[in-house]
Each structure stands twice: as C-alpha cells, then as structure tokens.
Amino acid sequence: MAYLAAVAVLVGLLVVTNLIFTVGVVRRLREHTAELAALRDGGSGGVDVAMPAGSSVDGFDATSVADLPVSLATLGERPLVGFFSPSCQPCKERLPSFVEYAATRPGGRDAVLAVTVGTREETAALVELLRPVATVVVEADRGPVQQAFGVTGFPAFVLVEEGVVAASGYELAPVVDRDAVALPAAG
Known part of the structure; x- marks a missing residue:
C-alpha cells in the first residue's frame, strides 16, 4: 500500500x-x-526594417551579379531598393509585386536595386526572377548594402531621393505610393 x-x-x-x-x-x-x-x-508591427524617411543613406560599394560596381551614385537620383532573403516567406509573397512594379518603373533596371541575402547558391532562384528588372547584389547577412540602409528585417523596401530615404517599410505599397507621387515631379 x-x-x-x-x-x-x-x-x-x-x-x-x-x-x-x-x-x-x-x-x-x-x-x-x-x-x-x-x-x-501592420507591416513591420511598429518596428522599422530599414532607415525611416528623412534619414541619409550611408555610402556603400558592392558588386552586382553581372560583376559591375554598384553604389548609391550608380543608381541615379531616385533608386528603389528591395531586400530579400530566400528563407523568408513574406519575401516570397511580396517578390511578384516588386518585380511587377520594377518592370514598369521609369528608369528601368538601372534605377532599381535588389539585394538578396545569402550565398549565390541559396539566392539563385531569387536572382533569376530579379535580374530582368533590377540591378542585383548578393551579399551575406549584415552586408555593406544592408548596413548602409539600416536593414534589420526582410523584406525591406526603400525609396531614396537624392541620398535621403523618402519612404521605407516592410510592405511595398506605401513605398510604391510615395514613388508614384514623386515620379511626375521627377519626370
């Protein structure tokens, strides 16, 4: 017992x-x-995934997948920049919208920068989708381009006007809306 x-x-x-x-x-x-x-x-849930509007973008030097030098100066006065990770589900969801918008954006692929994070092997599928519409850079996590834009999460979208962030965020729509407003003025 x-x-x-x-x-x-x-x-x-x-x-x-x-x-x-x-x-x-x-x-x-x-x-x-x-x-x-x-x-x-709410997009990033109140957390910035890149520098907020009004921030100055730091200089950076990178090399595109086409072995061309890339810097803020080579992208023109109003580049659109997207940051993607191959392991990020929201990146996969927003990628088609980014590609579609970039394909129709004035200035062509020279005014659009897409940064994929990982090795060339890991990012190969992303690179193939982005190459026709953007200058593509592959870099390791926390690489120089990410640091220049203060990227802390993925995806991140940034619109730059004359070296200053005009719009940024986790969602593409607000960045595209800001870009659409500025495009006629820049035209």
Whole structure:
C-alpha cells in the first residue's frame, strides 16, 4: 500500500510539473501569435526594417551579379531598393509585386536595386526572377548594402531621393505610393 501512495504522489507531482510547463508554453505561444499578427496586419508591427524617411543613406560599394560596381551614385537620383532573403516567406509573397512594379518603373533596371541575402547558391532562384528588372547584389547577412540602409528585417523596401530615404517599410505599397507621387515631379 505504501508503494501505491508513493506512486500516486509521484504521478501527481509529474502532472503538476507538466501543467506548469504547459502554461508557460501557452503563454509564450500567445506572445508569438500577437507578434506575428502585428507583422501581418501592420507591416513591420511598429518596428522599422530599414532607415525611416528623412534619414541619409550611408555610402556603400558592392558588386552586382553581372560583376559591375554598384553604389548609391550608380543608381541615379531616385533608386528603389528591395531586400530579400530566400528563407523568408513574406519575401516570397511580396517578390511578384516588386518585380511587377520594377518592370514598369521609369528608369528601368538601372534605377532599381535588389539585394538578396545569402550565398549565390541559396539566392539563385531569387536572382533569376530579379535580374530582368533590377540591378542585383548578393551579399551575406549584415552586408555593406544592408548596413548602409539600416536593414534589420526582410523584406525591406526603400525609396531614396537624392541620398535621403523618402519612404521605407516592410510592405511595398506605401513605398510604391510615395514613388508614384514623386515620379511626375521627377519626370
């Protein structure tokens, strides 16, 4: 009988311990769910993924996949810049819209920069989609172009006017809207 009582107490302790861990896991999942909902509903959920409007872009030097030098000066006065990671699901969702807009943007591919983050092998599929519409740079995480634009998340879209960020964000639409307003004036 003593063994049964000991086993019952041990099982009870295990159940209580399991319940405590389960409550902790559920609490953490709720926090993650709230963070993901904020990202989906509000762009970056209040967190800048690149320099905010009004910031000056630092200089950078990079090399495109076509082995051409790339800097802020080579992109003209009003470049559109997109940052993508091959492992990022939101990047995959926003990529077709970026490609479609870049294909019709005045200035052509020389005024659009697409930065893919990873190795050439990891980013090969992204590069193939972006090459027809943009100057493409492949760089490691936290590379010089990302640092110049203060990129902290993916995807990130930035519109630059004369070296200053005119619009930036996790969503492409606000950046495109700002670009559309400025295009007639720049024309």
